Amino acid sequence: MPHIQQLSESSINNTELLTNIRNEAKDLIDHLMAPESYMMALELEQRMIQLVNMETSQPKIFGVLTQILIRLKFVSLHLWDNETYEDLITNHLPDILGSEIDVNDCMTAKVYMIPVLAWPEIAQSTIEATQRSSRILGNQYLVIRGEKTERPPMVKYWLLDYVRSLGYQKHNALERAQYFAQSQNYQKLSELDKKKIEQLFEFYDNLKPLPLLPEEIAQREEEAPHPLIAIPRQRGEEEFYSRSEEMNFEESPPEPEYTPPPAPRPQAPPNLPGQKPTQTPPPAGPYREEIEEKDLAGPASAQKPSPRLDGNVVDLKEFKDR
DSSP states (O other): OHHHTOOOOTTOOOOOOOHHHHHHHHHHTTTHHHHHHHHHHHHHHHHHHHOOOOOHHHHHHEEEEEHHHHHHHHHHHHHHHHHHHHHHHHHHHHHHHTTOOHHHHHHHHHHSSOOOGGGGHHHHHHHHHHHOOOBBOOOSEEOOOTOEEEEOOOOOHHHHHHHHHHHOOOOOHHHHHHHHHHHHHTTTSOOHHHHHHHHHHHHHHTSSSOOOOOOHHHHHHOOSOOEEEEEETTTTTTTOOOOEEEEEHHHHHHHOOHHHHHHOOOOOOOOOTTTTOOOOOOOOOOOOOOOOGGGGGGGGGOOOOOOOOOOOOOHHHHHHOO
């Protein structure tokens, strides 16, 4: 980045140089060029660290370069390490809300960069990072539902009032619109701050899993071998939540009962030479009569009938002797 390399103590007031840097960054941001934005952010951040006195000597120019740096980092959000990623969410998310950068598009790119099984942990850490944010959104103190003491309009207190009003579960656009229509805190905001709050809540809800359908909840309650267990509190969430939320633990499907294989049919022993073949009785069934032993002998052999001697009997031996 040739223009960034020209930044120095002597050229920091060069208006043309700052304009060139801003235009170069804008071109990368408008076209969502993540790798190029990542490289430019690295170089700009390194140059700003080298100009150690710029923050105090030229605070306005330092602020402009910081905003350029933050935008470049959010466009390349999925390329940064976890520490930088959580720092952007906790300390700089309000800087891009209401701007030309859609934070949900930035998160979509990150979702595609990580394994599916790792996403729930990343989403939970992002939720916690958002809940820790002390950045200001608005210029009026907030009246939190269930409290009498007003709170400063920090991101974490906006989320606290949102959760206490609608619940911790994921909400859709219609439910968020109902909150905006009923919230006095929201009604006091300027149009730009209203847009920022709307984008903040949409970003917050997109990090949560889809809710279960009523029939799915009933099915899981029937299959669960134990009562529902309250969600354990995460780090620093005791103050954030007003009531315990419940969850259904995923139960592994029950193992099918063991069914022994059918016993093999008895086989007839081999016939020896000259031995009459044996027959194996077929298995009894509901549609067959019981078989007796005599039924297995086969049909009886027909006996030759003896001749009947009727009338005068002549002994042939007498004729032979003669």
